[in-house]
Amino acid sequence: MVSHDELSLLRERHPAWRLLRADNAPLIIGFLGRVFVDDNVRAITQVELVSHLDDELYALREQLGERAYPKSATAYVNDWAGPDSGWLRLHYLEGSDEPYVDATPALEKAVAWVASLQERAFVATESRLHTLLGLLRQIVQGSDTDPERRLQLLRAERDRLDAEIARAESGQIDVLDPTGQRDRYQQFASTARELLSDFREVEVKFRALDRQMRETIAGWDGSKGELLDQLLGDRNAIADSDQGRSFQAFYDFLLSAERQDELGELLDEVHHLESIVADDRVRRIDRDWLLAADRTQATVRTLSDQLRRFLDDSVWLENRRVVELLRSIESSSVALRDTRPTLTMELDATRPEVALPFERPLYAPPAQAHIDSTVEAADEAAETTALFTVDHVDQHRLVSQVRAALRHRAQVSLGELVEEHPPEHGLAEVMAWFALDDDGIDLVFDDDSRQQLAWTADDDTQRRADVPTLLYVRHDQDSRPPRTPPSGGSS
Known part of the structure; x- marks a missing residue:
């Protein structure tokens, strides 16, 4: 308590x-x-x-x-x-x-x-009792290691089925009365809703693991191998736990096409019974289960995405360090290019010396040589910051400009759009016009004609680009390009 x-x-x-x-x-x-x-x-x-x-x-x-x-x-x-x-x-x-x-x-x-707290039409007790007895029976039979006892139980189950088959062949079929049907339907609906709420709790636990993983990566200063060993150990601990095994077994059950067909047919037959008051949510509970399980699996997939992102970032940082070292070596080599060393050679004697075997000294282990492999940095470090600078083009702004231009026109060309809205990011923004994707706009390319685009860069220099004719057409218009390119930017 x-x-x-x-x-x-x-x-x-x-x-x-x-x-x-x-x-x-x-x-x-x-x-x-x-x-x-x-x-x-x-x-x-x-x-x-x-x-x-x-x-x-x-x-x-x-x-x-x-x-x-x-x-x-x-x-x-x-x-x-x-x-x-x-x-x-x-x-x-x-x-x-x-x-x-x-x-x-x-x-x-x-x-x-x-x-x-709401009052129910009746309280289902019989179905719960059968459910409890069935669970106890599964526990006892599933944990029994005695082959003879297991065979006795299986034979008893076979005799019960044979007797039921004989009664069915003679026309005697045991049918649930309407009260029993409603009793079991209420129990099924309650358990099905509880299962949906359990998915949220499982998803929260996986999100907590993902948050812990991100915090570990953010504050880690050791080796990459030790971090991966720790993160994979936490991930396997969740997957190997009772909760993880139970969820994976349930998800595998839902992914079975045979089980899905069986579950759908059973739900359809149950909701066609006259004694059952159909519940729309219970009728589509199988689809709700799949949706909730997929959301939970998506949370698990974020753990793998986080690991892959960590590895990609680590490789990027290592490659950047390699580039900096190569630039330093090149700078040092250029600085030492004009320094020519003086080559000399010395002879110990002009004639050979004779040494008798017994005059040779005993073996002595050679002393270990100390090698200093440090490389002094060059006076001027290479500037590599510009290599990692990335301009971001806002495609939502470009789509808004196209929609504004098509508000009173059926189609508009890229030349007209560039003339009305000069690029803010240069050629990168011009290329982004060719990759726009919107449900209400079609992109039509005319390879038989060309367009000359002109704009002024940040340093007040004039830029020009020769590109194929590109038209933006609304869905309610014919998407075929005209034979003559529109005015304003075509050539």
Whole structure:
């Protein structure tokens, strides 16, 4: 039993308990539970969540008065995602600069506890008893190492199946009554929802490992091999734990095409029964399981991505150090090029000397020579900073310029766009125009004609580029290029 001190600590620090004590608990549990738990949403943009909450607040203020919930929707979302609350998690997905929001396991626990307070049509007891007996039977039979006892159990199961087959052949089929069907359906729906909430908790544990890995890499000053040994050991400890093995077994089960087909057919048959009140969420629970498991696996994949990124950064730094050493050696060689050494040769004697064997001294081990391989740095170090400078071209700005140009025109050429918006990053920005990718815009190349692009660089020099004719066309227009290039920049 939990002690009084532990309960007091949980009451103060656990996010789920803090949520139940919050003044806005009805709004938080009702709104976030409907968005994230009922619809099984694993990631939603912050802008979209704020928009939904704004509609919810408007409806509540119409019902409760203007003074109800005085803050803005953005302020509420930021408060719920803050460290003092811990009910939402703000993060960025790979390749996106827009923040996304996800629910935490604490929110799911609070929502599940509040849902358990509602009165149910009936309490399922028979199905739970059968489930418990089945689990006990699996434990006992699975841990029994006696072959004779295992054979007795298998023969008894075979006799039971033979008897059931005989009754079915004679027309006697045992059918569950409607109460038994609803009983087992309620038990299945409850367990299926609990399984979805377990995925969030497993994902949180993997994210904690990823955060620990990043902190270790950031403060590491030892060798690369020792760091990899430590990181791979932590990763294997998670994968080999009971939780990791159980999740991997469940994920492998879901990935089986045969199991997926069987699960889908069973769900369809169950929801066609007249005694079952269909639940849309339970009807698509197999897809929700796959989505939640894939999100958890994606979190695991970030661990491997973090290791690969660490190795790539290490190789980049080592290559940069090699380049600096080569430049230093070259500078030293140039400085010593004109220094010519004086070659001399000395002879010990003009005639050979005779030495008798017994006059030779005994063997003495040679002294170890000390070699100094240090290379003095050159007076002038090579400047390599410019090699690692990278200009970033904002493609969102280019797409906005194309959309603005197509607002009143059906198509626009690259020459017109460069004339209206001179490149800020030179030829790199010109090449970025050829790689634009947007759902509402088509890129049409005309290799039969050329365009002359002209702009002024940062040093006030005139730049020109001869490129194929490129047109940007809206989707609702014919994407074939015209035979005559448009005016403004074509030649």
